[in-house]
Amino acid sequence: MEKLEQLYEGKAKKVFKTEDPNEFIIAYKDDATAFNGEKKGSIMGKGVINNKMTELIFTMLAEKGIPTHFIKLLSDSEQLVKAVTIFPLEVIIRNTAAGSVCKRLGLEEGKKLKTPIFEFCYKNDDFGDPMINDSHIIAMELATAKEIETIRDMTYKINDILKPYFFEKGINLIDFKIEFGKTNDGQIVLADEISPDTCRFWDVNTNEKLDKDRFRRDLGNVEGAYVEMLKRVQS
């Protein structure tokens, strides 16, 4: 399968058409951004790691009944996926309070939540991915009530799979952001990626951060954290 026309270059990946209208190629980059693009940099080896980690996690999720866009790896930094129309939604689950939600609501960073927080954000860089709810999504026609229900159910199910999966690897899954898309034949599938770019991973014993917060907060050893996380997932 060969890359044809580039459809989109995002902050962390490029998306290419292929000769099959139902399949795209995603090329993972080392570029890293934070705070809606205000902070820019590069994390050596990130593209290869996130490509591989997404393969492993999406394959595991598919085995547990979650439909995903993943088809197969094509190279160290590229994967073949189902072409989808992405819902312009960032779907977030928080098991432990960290990051923006602490500042916004006065929650203590590291406080385990009694029940997960589930958030939709409107995926739109011009507006800084603002938080929205079902009624905004329906009024703005970003998804139907039925699609929202499917997405919410799948997200909670994914959290229920990922939490113990990572815990066995000595990782507390603090929070994560996922995206969903609709294939050409109308199926809603998990799309995009699951990686240290899109999750908060804390070591169970030391609480060491093994994710993009090392880049966001200049904590050092960013590359090492990504390498360590891939090792854990492969273990």
Place this chain on the structure above:
Amino acid sequence: MEKLEQLYEGKAKKVFKTEDPNEFIIAYKDDATAFNGEKKGSIMGKGVINNKMTELIFTMLAEKGIPTHFIKLLSDSEQLVKAVTIFPLEVIIRNTAAGSVCKRLGLEEGKKLKTPIFEFCYKNDDFGDPMINDSHIIAMELATAKEIETIRDMTYKINDILKPYFFEKGINLIDFKIEFGKTNDGQIVLADEISPDTCRFWDVNTNEKLDKDRFRRDLGNVEGAYVEMLKRVQS
């Protein structure tokens, strides 16, 4: 019924104990604030108007089956209400996009929404009343899932009553904010006020704003707008 100890002085009202532990007195003030207290001023006659308007609207809502905290007027600027524990939630319905939601999501001011937007905000001045959703409310234990359902259902019902009620008076109900409380015997009731401080009212023919936006945006004739709205409600 006499005012005893002052329990709370808010931005627009004072709350007093009475000798009956199930009843409070609310005294409406002329003070006006906007943008989370950044802008301060006074609107002559507002206390009297909002006290009266809340009486009329809460009485009408009660007749249509909405339980409220309102008991009776005590004076031009005071009313007797059921003592409640307020849920720290601002409950908002938007029928037409206006104000903060336009900036936040890029909606055009004055655009009638296909379906109403329903928002919960965490009533907390220190954090600027941030928007939250059911999962935050449950995780933060601000209300239970069942209480949220009651509050949401009552709010949509209130909107369905208020929209035609105001339309008959030549007013488009653009949006409004309400609060709910729990009485000492556990009933959830509509509390606080419904007034030009807490709603956006636009004249049906001219789109003239007849609400607190005249104060927020320095549009002039603020007092006149409040007087006009009371006249419409009394008509």
